[in-house]
Amino acid sequence: MTPLLHKKLLPIAAACLILSSCGQTDAPTKQTTSNQNVTSPAEATALGDSNEAGQADGQLESSTPADSGAPSGNSSGSPGNAAEVDSNEEGSEAEVPPLLYHINKAYNVVPNVETVDKKVVLLTFDDGPKEKEMIDGLIDTLDKHQAKAIFFVNGYRVKAHPELLQLIQERGQIIGNHSWDHINLKKESAANMRKQIEDVQNIVEETIGEAPRFFRPPFGSGNETTHQIADDNDLIYMTWSNGSLDWDSKNKNKPEAVIANVLEQLHAGSNILMHELPWTVEALDELLTQLEQKGYGFVDPRSIGPAPVEAESGGTK
Numbered sequence: 300m301t302p303l304l305h306k307k308l309l310p311i312a313a314a315c316l317i318l319s320s321c322g323q324t325d326a327p328t329k330q331t332t333s334n335q336n337v338t339s340p341a342e343a344t345a346l347g348d349s350n351e352a353g354q355a356d357g358q359l360e361s362s363t364p365a366d367s368g369a370p371s372g373n374s375s376g377s378p379g380n381a382a383e384v385d386s387n388e389e390g391s392e393a394e395v396p397p398l399l400y401h402i403n404k405a406y407n408v409v410p411n412v413e414t415v416d417k418k419v420v421l422l423t424f425d426d427g428p429k430e431k432e433m434i435d436g437l438i439d440t441l442d443k444h445q446a447k448a449i450f451f452v453n454g455y456r457v458k459a460h461p462e463l464l465q466l467i468q469e470r471g472q473i474i475g476n477h478s479w480d481h482i483n484l485k486k487e488s489a490a491n492m493r494k495q496i497e498d499v500q501n502i503v504e505e506t507i508g509e510a511p512r513f514f515r516p517p518f519g520s521g522n523e524t525t526h527q528i529a530d531d532n533d534l535i536y537m538t539w540s541n542g543s544l545d546w547d548s549k550n551k552n553k554p555e556a557v558i559a560n561v562l563e564q565l566h567a568g569s570n571i572l573m574h575e576l577p578w579t580v581e582a583l584d585e586l587l588t589q590l591e592q593k594g595y596g597f598v599d600p601r602s603i604g605p606a607p608v609e610a611e612s613g614g615t616k
């Protein structure tokens with residue numbers, strides 16, 4: 300019950316600083332400079348070297364999101380808030396939890412009301428689905444810890460392996476939209492950006508019978524248009540607030556580094572970015588054990604809904 304909330308206010312402050320600097324996805328140097336004020340050394344280091352520049356597919360995302368943070372993204376047009384329970388078709392799991400949490404502007408997961416536990420983390424795995432063995436490995440561990448996660452998938456991978464998407468769904472985990480091609484959406488026209496997002500909504504719905512409720516842009520790179528398109532599709536937009544750096548080449552084959560990176564940035568509401576990678580599969584059991592030992596719970600993504608209007612509109616501008 301001791302809420303270790305000394306960092307409680309940091310995410311919001313950090314978001315403002317990040318947002319002010321993160322119009323420039325393509326300018327890692329600038330980001331590095333400003334992020335040194337607000338992020339952990341691990342994050343700053345990662346930003347300094349390899350991300351964003353010209354990587355091939357998938358792995359490299361900055362540990363701090365490169366989002367320009369248009370604050371539009373929440374209640375998707377409906378004036379009331381918590382009323383939208385649209386997840387009742389989650390066939391495989393009988394119990395659908397109530398919407399108790401939302402994603403705030405710093406992309407932390409926070410309770411809608413004071414009485415709900417705030418010492419929680421959100422687990423996410425990006426860039427799949429790739430291989431049955433890795434997916435099973437992750438979900439075996441999630442099951443062991445009775446945890447749910449969001450698997451942010453790319454459309455081209457779903458098209459190649461629809462059975463893997465079905466596997467994730469059948470094993471009771473949650474699917475998120477991570478764009479079709481894993482490209483920097485901010486460099487695309489609005490029409491292309493929309494296609495990148497909506498094609499994934501469509502293929503996921505065709506494959507498992509329901510469209511994703513969550514969207515995360517590759518590299519955390521989005522703008523107002525990206526937020527608007529997410530809104531149009533009733534998608535809850537997020538980047539992350541705790542980057543495991545499992546995608547960084549210096550952590551390749553180093554599960555202990557992945558664990559250390561997450562623990563170093565750990566705070567209530569951590570939105571933990573991980574990937575479908577072998578060393579992350581290997582790290583997960585120990586990571587979740589340590590999180591539990593520190594008193595953190597794992598948010599069921601199905602309990603995350605749109606942000607209450609008041610909570611998001613009143614604050615920073």
Ligand SMILES: [Zn+2]
Binds near residue numbers: 360425426518
């Ligand atoms: Zn990604």
